[in-house]
Amino acid sequence: MTIITLLTDFGLQDGYPGAMKGVIWTIAPQVKIADISHEIRSQDIFHGALTLSRTAWFFPPATIHVSVVDPGVGTRRRPIALQVGDYYFIGPDNGLFTLVLEHAETRKYPIRAVHLNNSAYWLPEVSRVFHGRDIFAPVAAHLANGVLLEDLGAFIHDPVRLAIPHPEPLNDGGWRGQIIEIDHFGNLATNITQEHLQHLHAFEVHVAGEIIPGLVNTFGDRPPGTLVALLDNSASLAVAVVNGNAAQRLGSVIGDPVEVLIIP
Amino acid sequence: MTIITLLTDFGLQDGYPGAMKGVIWTIAPQVKIADISHEIRSQDIFHGALTLSRTAWFFPPATIHVSVVDPGVGTRRRPIALQVGDYYFIGPDNGLFTLVLEHAETRKYPIRAVHLNNSAYWLPEVSRVFHGRDIFAPVAAHLANGVLLEDLGAFIHDPVRLAIPHPEPLNDGGWRGQIIEIDHFGNLATNITQEHLQHLHAFEVHVAGEIIPGLVNTFGDRPPGTLVALLDNSASLAVAVVNGNAAQRLGSVIGDPVEVLIIP
Amino acid sequence: MTIITLLTDFGLQDGYPGAMKGVIWTIAPQVKIADISHEIRSQDIFHGALTLSRTAWFFPPATIHVSVVDPGVGTRRRPIALQVGDYYFIGPDNGLFTLVLEHAETRKYPIRAVHLNNSAYWLPEVSRVFHGRDIFAPVAAHLANGVLLEDLGAFIHDPVRLAIPHPEPLNDGGWRGQIIEIDHFGNLATNITQEHLQHLHAFEVHVAGEIIPGLVNTFGDRPPGTLVALLDNSASLAVAVVNGNAAQRLGSVIGDPVEVLIIP
Numbered sequence: 001m002t003i004i005t006l007l008t009d010f011g012l013q014d015g016y017p018g019a020m021k022g023v024i025w026t027i028a029p030q031v032k033i034a035d036i037s038h039e040i041r042s043q044d045i046f047h048g049a050l051t052l053s054r055t056a057w058f059f060p061p062a063t064i065h066v067s068v069v070d071p072g073v074g075t076r077r078r079p080i081a082l083q084v085g086d087y088y089f090i091g092p093d094n095g096l097f098t099l100v101l102e103h104a105e106t107r108k109y110p111i112r113a114v115h116l117n118n119s120a121y122w123l124p125e126v127s128r129v130f131h132g133r134d135i136f137a138p139v140a141a142h143l144a145n146g147v148l149l150e151d152l153g154a155f156i157h158d159p160v161r162l163a164i165p166h167p168e169p170l171n172d173g174g175w176r177g178q179i180i181e182i183d184h185f186g187n188l189a190t191n192i193t194q195e196h197l198q199h200l201h202a203f204e205v206h207v208a209g210e211i212i213p214g215l216v217n218t219f220g221d222r223p224p225g226t227l228v229a230l231l232d233n234s235a236s237l238a239v240a241v242v243n244g245n246a247a248q249r250l251g252s253v254i255g256d257p258v259e260v261l262i263i264p
Numbered sequence: 265m266t267i268i269t270l271l272t273d274f275g276l277q278d279g280y281p282g283a284m285k286g287v288i289w290t291i292a293p294q295v296k297i298a299d300i301s302h303e304i305r306s307q308d309i310f311h312g313a314l315t316l317s318r319t320a321w322f323f324p325p326a327t328i329h330v331s332v333v334d335p336g337v338g339t340r341r342r343p344i345a346l347q348v349g350d351y352y353f354i355g356p357d358n359g360l361f362t363l364v365l366e367h368a369e370t371r372k373y374p375i376r377a378v379h380l381n382n383s384a385y386w387l388p389e390v391s392r393v394f395h396g397r398d399i400f401a402p403v404a405a406h407l408a409n410g411v412l413l414e415d416l417g418a419f420i421h422d423p424v425r426l427a428i429p430h431p432e433p434l435n436d437g438g439w440r441g442q443i444i445e446i447d448h449f450g451n452l453a454t455n456i457t458q459e460h461l462q463h464l465h466a467f468e469v470h471v472a473g474e475i476i477p478g479l480v481n482t483f484g485d486r487p488p489g490t491l492v493a494l495l496d497n498s499a500s501l502a503v504a505v506v507n508g509n510a511a512q513r514l515g516s517v518i519g520d521p522v523e524v525l526i527i528p
Numbered sequence: 529m530t531i532i533t534l535l536t537d538f539g540l541q542d543g544y545p546g547a548m549k550g551v552i553w554t555i556a557p558q559v560k561i562a563d564i565s566h567e568i569r570s571q572d573i574f575h576g577a578l579t580l581s582r583t584a585w586f587f588p589p590a591t592i593h594v595s596v597v598d599p600g601v602g603t604r605r606r607p608i609a610l611q612v613g614d615y616y617f618i619g620p621d622n623g624l625f626t627l628v629l630e631h632a633e634t635r636k637y638p639i640r641a642v643h644l645n646n647s648a649y650w651l652p653e654v655s656r657v658f659h660g661r662d663i664f665a666p667v668a669a670h671l672a673n674g675v676l677l678e679d680l681g682a683f684i685h686d687p688v689r690l691a692i693p694h695p696e697p698l699n700d701g702g703w704r705g706q707i708i709e710i711d712h713f714g715n716l717a718t719n720i721t722q723e724h725l726q727h728l729h730a731f732e733v734h735v736a737g738e739i740i741p742g743l744v745n746t747f748g749d750r751p752p753g754t755l756v757a758l759l760d761n762s763a764s765l766a767v768a769v770v771n772g773n774a775a776q777r778l779g780s781v782i783g784d785p786v787e788v789l790i791i792p
Contacts (some may be wrong), residue, residue: 021562231392322551482601
């Protein structure tokens with residue numbers, strides 16, 4: 001009873017994810033399908049990579065994650081499949097799996113990757129503009145049916161990586177990072193993580209000209225309307241307004257700097 | 265073949281409902297999962313309560329409804345599970361189940377409630393900010409696997425209730441109510457129900473300075489663009505514009521008054 | 529293991545598609561359910577017809593497609609079910625199945641249609657305003673359970689058809705068509721298809737005062753920001769901006785003209 005997940009920038013209006021589900025269930029009627037997101041910002045590969053890496057590991061082993069944010073569809077960019085520890089990932093080779101690979105390397109999960117060049121597992125007719133439906137969905141379904149990774153194409157060792165922005169250490173022991181995501185609630189996720197903060201004693205978070213004194217445990221620890229910093233559900237430093245929208249309050253956008261400064 | 269439903273204010277962009285599905289299927293791979301809504305307005309507990317109570321009873325007996333609109337996540341507010349007639353409800357104890365409980369009491373369904381304080385049925389690591397993924401989803405999955413309600417925590421008898429606005433009777437036999445919801449089509453749902461209207465003969469509906477003469481049976485009973493009043497799919501008085509958007513036309517917002525006045 | 533799909537203009541906020549799923553699984557717990565779209569523009573029957581016809585055929589034979597864009601709900605417009613080749617379609621008789629029927633007639637698929645007038649297969653209580661939940665969902669579930677098409681109602685031979693805009697031939701051998709859809713990416717879909725273009729040699733695409741020289745194979749064949757014409761995933765002529773939004777760039781709306789002019 002394999003699970004296939006879908007993560008795309010296709011939106012929910014046009015029926016594109018529906019077509020992918022039709023293709024999957026035509027080939028592998030026994031699988032379960034879960035949507036992770038179809039509202040990745042258009043052509044924003046990093047947004048897709050981040051959302052995937054924060055969600056993929058909550059699924060059971062053997063889950064097949066199909067991820068399609070694919071501005072280069074139909075060009076020479078490769079379609080690929082990865083086996084990363086107990087999970088499979090299928091999609092375009094454009095950096096979408098960078099954070100999944102980083103996560104796996106940190107934990108020493110085994111990694112195998114193939115270039116999907118065996119068209120026997122694609123739809124018979126392949127559009128130049130919708131590989132999600134015509135290549136990635138059928139390949140995922142065949143994999144769920146027991147086809148081996150090595151039968152899907154030739155092994156490769158160089159999947160494309162995005163340059164990921166990491167925080168820089170400051171002289172005083174603090175960190176300069178940045179906002180890497182703004183979620184549905186307007187919470188600002190940063191690339192500063194629990195690990196960066198764990199040896200720090202007292203510190204302040206500086207963002208958009210505001211100074212936040214240390215971390216709270218959760219939103220409700222302060223009155224509504226308070227600007228707070230906390231560890232989010234991925235153990236990253238986040239900035240939020242209690243019962244409010246931090247992005248709107250601060251006028252913040254992705255890429256804006258966030259600093260953690262030591263209180264002497 | 266139990267069903268678990270999800271209703272949240274998480275939105276569909278960030279993959280949060282996807283993470284909940286991953287957790288559920290890791291523990292209980294046999295369940296079916298249905299999304300009720302992930303577009304409850306942020307932190308709007310009443311909106312969640314209303315949407316849940318209008319949908320929950322259309323699912324088969326034994327369905328487990330997981331509902332998470334949770335501004336107090338990680339504070340001392342209790343996580344709870346309810347058995348209400350043949351259905352289960354799981355989520356934060358903040359009033360989200362008020363209308364479900366009212367519905368059940370009217371119909372004399374038996375009700376049992378527990379405080380989810382047995383962490384054996386949670387994820388091993390619990391974030392302070394995402395109990396949907398770390399407490400409510402795994403508890404629902406264990407319940408689907410046959411764990412008993414009483415094993416999930418201690419019985420309680422005082423789940424939190426929201427103060428629900430009910431219509432006031434007018435001297436002439438009519439009612440003063442209010443708009444309690446505006447749906448995707450811009451239709452205005454009120455807290456005046458079929459029961460309030462059933463003994464009335466001729467009446468008018470007054471809203472936003474407009475006067476609507478009585479009820480139509482359905483939208484298409486009047487030409488496009490007409491402002492009409494009718495009983496909606498939950499048998500509540502609603503105001504609509506045929507093939508149009510009443511909220512935009514009238515500039516209405518939730519909480520605005522709506523009056524039913526008797527025609528002498 | 530039948531599949532039922534849902535396509536509606538209900539949006540995802542209010543729980544209406546969730547209620548339909550509850551009804552379906554109450555009657556037919558074994559079926560799989562896939563959402564095609566719930567973001568069809570409100571009351572836009574043509575938009576529903578187009579999205580349905582571009583997606584339906586990617587599902588396996590015996591799939592039951594429930595489609596509800598239904599401004600005439602509760603009036604004398606008929607509820608219907610169609611068998612079209614190996615697929616079933618259920619919804620209001622208002623033209624929503626026009627393109628499915630055209631597709632079938634071109635391919636000589638057998639077609640049968642019934643007026644859903646056997647209330648034995650509806651919910652016991654039928655709202656005047658939500659036939660998706662009270663008629664179409666239960667009928668689909670009973671069909672999935674093996675009830676025969678002819679038991680659902682009386683055969684009819686005149687399902688309603690929309691007048692579909694087809695391109696006009698130009699004197700020089702080219703075509704004047706129009707924009708029939710704008711997708712999530714802002715790509716402009718036209719009613720000019722691969723078949724209209726297949727005997728043409730060199731041509732230009734004229735749209736919104738811009739001239740595009742011929743077709744590219746896919747988006748990435750030109751630098752970001754370039755206005756291009758190409759065949760989309762349904763083999764129709766489409767206009768796009770590479771990594772951008774053509775509708776915003778050109779200020780285009782549905783119905784705007786698009787011309788294919790022969791280069792002498």
